[in-house]
Amino acid sequence: MSRKFQYQDDEVILKSFNWASMTRLFTYIKPYRAAATRVAIVMTVFGMMTKLAIPFLMSVAIDRAIDPKNGQGSVPLLLGIAAAMLAMYGLRWWAQRYTIEQTNVIGQNVITDLRTALFKHIQGLSFRFFDKRPAGSVLVRVTNDVNALQDLFTNGVINSVIDIAQLIGIVVILLLMQFKLGLAVMVTVPLMFIVSSALRKRIRFAWQTVRIKQSRINSHLNESIQGIRVTQAFAQEKENIGFFEDMNSSNIRSWNFASALNQVFGPVIEVTSAVGTLILLLYGTHLIRFEGMTVGLLVAFITYVSYFWEPINRLGQMYSQLLISMSSAERIFEYMDEKPIVAEKPDAVGLPNIQGHVRFDNVVFGYEPDRPALKGIDLDIKPGMTVALVGHTGSGKSTIVNLLCRFYDTVEGRVLLDGVDVRDVTLDSLRSQIGIVMQDTFIFSGTIRDNIRYARPDASDAEVEAAARAVRAHDFISQLPDGYDTEVQERGSALSMGQRQLLSFARALLADPRILVLDEATASIDTETELRIQEALGTLLENRTSFIVAHRLSTIRHADLIVVLDHGVIVEQGNHEQLMRLDGGYYRGLIDAQYRFLSA
Ligand SMILES: Nc1ncnc2c1ncn2[C@@H]1O[C@H](COP(=O)(O)OP(=O)(O)OP(=O)(O)O)[C@@H](O)[C@H]1O
Numbered sequence: 001m002s003r004k005f006q007y008q009d010d011e012v013i014l015k016s017f018n019w020a021s022m023t024r025l026f027t028y029i030k031p032y033r034a035a036a037t038r039v040a041i042v043m044t045v046f047g048m049m050t051k052l053a054i055p056f057l058m059s060v061a062i063d064r065a066i067d068p069k070n071g072q073g074s075v076p077l078l079l080g081i082a083a084a085m086l087a088m089y090g091l092r093w094w095a096q097r098y099t100i101e102q103t104n105v106i107g108q109n110v111i112t113d114l115r116t117a118l119f120k121h122i123q124g125l126s127f128r129f130f131d132k133r134p135a136g137s138v139l140v141r142v143t144n145d146v147n148a149l150q151d152l153f154t155n156g157v158i159n160s161v162i163d164i165a166q167l168i169g170i171v172v173i174l175l176l177m178q179f180k181l182g183l184a185v186m187v188t189v190p191l192m193f194i195v196s197s198a199l200r201k202r203i204r205f206a207w208q209t210v211r212i213k214q215s216r217i218n219s220h221l222n223e224s225i226q227g228i229r230v231t232q233a234f235a236q237e238k239e240n241i242g243f244f245e246d247m248n249s250s251n252i253r254s255w256n257f258a259s260a261l262n263q264v265f266g267p268v269i270e271v272t273s274a275v276g277t278l279i280l281l282l283y284g285t286h287l288i289r290f291e292g293m294t295v296g297l298l299v300a301f302i303t304y305v306s307y308f309w310e311p312i313n314r315l316g317q318m319y320s321q322l323l324i325s326m327s328s329a330e331r332i333f334e335y336m337d338e339k340p341i342v343a344e345k346p347d348a349v350g351l352p353n354i355q356g357h358v359r360f361d362n363v364v365f366g367y368e369p370d371r372p373a374l375k376g377i378d379l380d381i382k383p384g385m386t387v388a389l390v391g392h393t394g395s396g397k398s399t400i401v402n403l404l405c406r407f408y409d410t411v412e413g414r415v416l417l418d419g420v421d422v423r424d425v426t427l428d429s430l431r432s433q434i435g436i437v438m439q440d441t442f443i444f445s446g447t448i449r450d451n452i453r454y455a456r457p458d459a460s461d462a463e464v465e466a467a468a469r470a471v472r473a474h475d476f477i478s479q480l481p482d483g484y485d486t487e488v489q490e491r492g493s494a495l496s497m498g499q500r501q502l503l504s505f506a507r508a509l510l511a512d513p514r515i516l517v518l519d520e521a522t523a524s525i526d527t528e529t530e531l532r533i534q535e536a537l538g539t540l541l542e543n544r545t546s547f548i549v550a551h552r553l554s555t556i557r558h559a560d561l562i563v564v565l566d567h568g569v570i571v572e573q574g575n576h577e578q579l580m581r582l583d584g585g586y587y588r589g590l591i592d593a594q595y596r597f598l599s600a
Pocket residue numbers: 131367368373391392393394395396397398399400
């Protein structure tokens with residue numbers, strides 16, 4: 001069976017409702033506690049009190065002004081009560097407007113804080129984290145999962161506090177007005193809780209499944225867009241679209257299922273409230289006929305009871321909303337709890353300005369536990385040396401660079417810069433002294449100037465231009481429509497590979513690192529440009545320790561040291577002449593093979 005389009009799914013989190021996650025989520029409201037308390041007070045005092053006063057005024061109007069026991073109705077009293085009711089409605093309108101405005105502001109702030117915290121955390125995670133996850137699935141957590149919490153924070157939390165206050169207020173009023181009738185209405189509440197708790201687990205898992213499916217769609221989308229050139233070149237669009245449609249329908253099916261489960265909550269509350277109203281009418285009529293309760297009181301009671309179900313209904317919806325949100329919150333916290341595998345020690349110090357002495361001391365490393373990529377590497381590179389790493393594909397060249405920059409940690413042995421273990425220093429101070437030019441140069445959106453300035457944002461325009469001139473990038477940049485101010489489209493798709501590489505040379509030169517790494521950096525440059533860049537490389541490599549990972553062996557002929565790797569082991573080292581003298585040597589074999597290829 002084809003393993004195409006198989007994405008590593010996020011795990012379904014099977015723990016039961018996680019109160020710790022909820023408390024943790026709510027800590028994000030803390031900075032806005034004062035504003036949230038103000039809203040709750042305004043809504044409770046002006047919103048709730050006015051609402052609760054209205055049925056009371058209505059009962060007074062019926063029993064004293066419209067149909068009093070003595071038969072003497074009073075129009076002025078009725079008008080007075082009407083005016084009071086109008087004032088209550090006015091106050092309530094104002095309180096509601098204030099609440100909506102404020103809850104929106106608080107909610108947006110909380111969501112922004114959460115998204116920023118998550119983004120910051122992800123920025124600090126190690127390569128290994130990204131090795132294991134498709135970019136699309138990381139995107140879903142920062143976008144969809146955080147968005148899923150929006151409703152909770154804009155409407156949910158504060159409204160629930162208000163609803164709970166309203167519920168308590170009404171229960172007290174109902175019991176005070178007519179204790180027996182109040183109790184009779186409330187017998188239906190436990191029924192609702194039993195049904196809702198049975199539903200809650202299923203709802204939570206259903207929404208997690210939806211998120212997993214969305215995550216798959218995003219992974220596929222991400223891969224499809226990034227790989228669109230290959231897809232079109234191999235005419236695979238139809239298959240791609242077909243797969244996307246299948247994923248979409250599967251997503252809709254699980255969404256419909258989760259949403260249907262959610263919808264069950266509303267009817268449960270409605271049926272329960274209908275039973276409550278039936279009890280109220282039957283028992284209320286009985287009380288009027290046999291125990292002297294007034295009609296006004298029953299009318300007020302009916303209104304209060306409808307107010308009693310309102311917050312319960314909303315709290316029920318809020319509860320299902322909370323379940324949806326919790327599955328997102330758990331997925332967000334799962335990332336937040338992910339520790340960078342390459343972490344700074346608590347007592348890490350800044351690496352002082354180095355000379356560029358690099359030592360690999362019996363370094364063993366594997367990306368996977370049982371597949372070693374480096375098996376005991378010893379290297380001693382003096383400051384200013386140019387070292388070339390050569391060897392067959394997969395022999396471990398880039399891995400040496402990855403360990404030097406501490407993108408991964410060694411399993412055994414040490415990497416030392418000027419005698420200091422890279423694990424003892426802060427990552428910033430380490431990486432800012434190493435410049436890397438990779439084969440797949442990443443160009444960010446912005447201008448050409450911004451891209452060159454990436455590693456040293458404070459560099460002046462003159463410095464940017466000088467760096468570009470030194471690596472022979474100035475000529476092509478000045479021919480662009482806006483020169484250095486030309487906006488590059490995302491990932492520099494309008495630039496050729498060679499031009500992108502020249503830009504990254506300029507970027508590295510401007511950053512002026514003590515150690516420079518060129519990882520297959522000249523592979524995409526044509527021979528003519530390469531000849532020009534050979535001189536530029538002279539400038540770039542001057543006074544720096546440099547590592548050149550190269551397949552094109554012509555580029556490394558002048559290296560001070562050539563390290564030949566095979567299956568994670570150094571099999572030869574020396575300069576070009578020394579290695580060429582080794583009869584049957586590995587390096588000589590590589591050179592001969594390359595010449596045979598070129599002359600074939
Ligand atoms: N992120 C990764 N996760 C798992 N294994 C990896 C990862 N990167 C590299 N490897 C494995 O580690 C070994 C060494 O890879 P490395 O990239 O260092 O080789 P290389 O010599 O630079 O190859 P090339 O010349 O093709 O770039 C290979 O077997 C490769 O499959």
